[in-house]
Amino acid sequence: MGFFANLFGLRNNRNKRAVPASALTDIDIFDKEFLAAASRYTSRPKGEMNMRVRSEETNEVIPFALAFPEAFEEWKQVKSVWDKRGIIYKVLDNSIRESLKLWQVIERYNIDRYPEHALKIAVEYATGPDLTDANFHMAVARAYFILTRYKEAQERAEKALSLVPNHMKAKILLGDIWHHTHQQERAHDIYNEVLKIKLTSDTRKSLTIHELVGFDSDLLHSPVYAVAMLRGDTAVTESLWDSIACEFYHYPHFRSAHATYLVQKGDYMKAFAKFMTLSREMPWFKEGVINTYSLMQQLGLEPQMTEDKVRLEEIIRKEHWTV
Known part of the structure; x- marks a missing residue:
């Protein structure tokens, strides 16, 4: 952990x-x-x-x-x-969509696995008041984070915090961004800060992982933190990974970690299926594409999956990635 x-x-x-x-x-x-x-x-x-x-x-x-x-x-x-x-x-x-604010619409597409559409809506419909709304910048930051465009994500998260210094969702998202840009200690500090603020009046001495990272709990809804918790407990079961996936399936980072867990568990075909789906839905996620291609080779599945092989090789070539 x-x-x-x-x-x-x-x-x-x-x-x-x-x-x-x-x-x-x-x-x-x-x-x-x-x-x-x-x-x-x-x-x-x-x-x-x-x-x-x-x-x-x-x-x-x-x-x-x-x-x-x-x-x-x-x-x-x-x-x-x-x-x-x-x-x-x-x-x-x-x-009810017409009653939503723009930031809520952006988040609606973020959590439904359409971050590119979320950004398109942000560009097309943002007006003056949105540009001074911390929630708007936080939602846009999340779309960039899902797309692994970490520089833009950090800029937007920081903009949200410049408008509302104690914006908890922006703080958590900034922690996730820092974790994926090799600033893990800073991520740790901001997660700790959020928990101290949110748990000030909480008398519980311990929480289940669902209570800690679940959306409804509104404590630390972070895919990065969730993965750390799951990886840190050797007694964690596949069913727990599956249940937490219901919270973070719109994040390629979590989905890749879930598949990697299955590889480490020796369930290669199930892991391959998860990586393959990830590569199809989120082809911008390097780790997902590379691992899908590598597992396909290791499992000897290339002859019967020629279309996917060509698709993956095209992505790898276009992005100048190495296997």
Whole structure:
């Protein structure tokens, strides 16, 4: 865990009880996930989402599944949490997007794995008030960070902090940027600073990793910190990696670390599948592309994956990367 080890104690959450999945219907689960997705869509951690839909005929509150039947049917066919959220985001685009501020729209595309589109929207729609909004610069910084354009990301994060010196999200993001630009000690210091501020009145002596880095907890929602915590515990299971991936799938940094964990575990085909998907969705991420290509060679998969081989080689050639 390195320098992350002493920042905060972690509590095992294996004994935490939840409502059995079998006790909930698809309609119940869709309602629950709809509200959770809306919280992320609006960038409101801890926010109590009071969103409800009423029947046009009876004026009674109805489940989201009945209000949006096409989205519900599509949602039922999808397995991954992030793709399920994406379906709900499209529904929200048609219902509440006009009420969002520009920075929230940018974040909506950041967390849905479209950072390039997020930057396009920032350029096209920013007005004078946005340029003096710390949240706007923080959201743009995140898009640059996801794209590994660290210089621009740092400039924007610092701009956000020049406008609001104690902007917690900007501080955390700056820590992530510093970590990936070989300034790990500075990253450690700023993470520690954020935790001290946020936990001033917290009486808990330990937290689970979900409580520490989860979006809803709004403490230290950082892919870098999450990876450090996971790597620092030798007892961590694959299922824990999978559950934390639900928080950080829009970051190539986390996805690459997750795949690397599987390589170290000896699950090469599963790791290869994750690297391959990463290389397709985020071809700008060097580590993902290089590791995909290297694993393809090591596993002898080149003959049956000629299209992907050509695609990867073209990216590597264009970017002047070496394998």
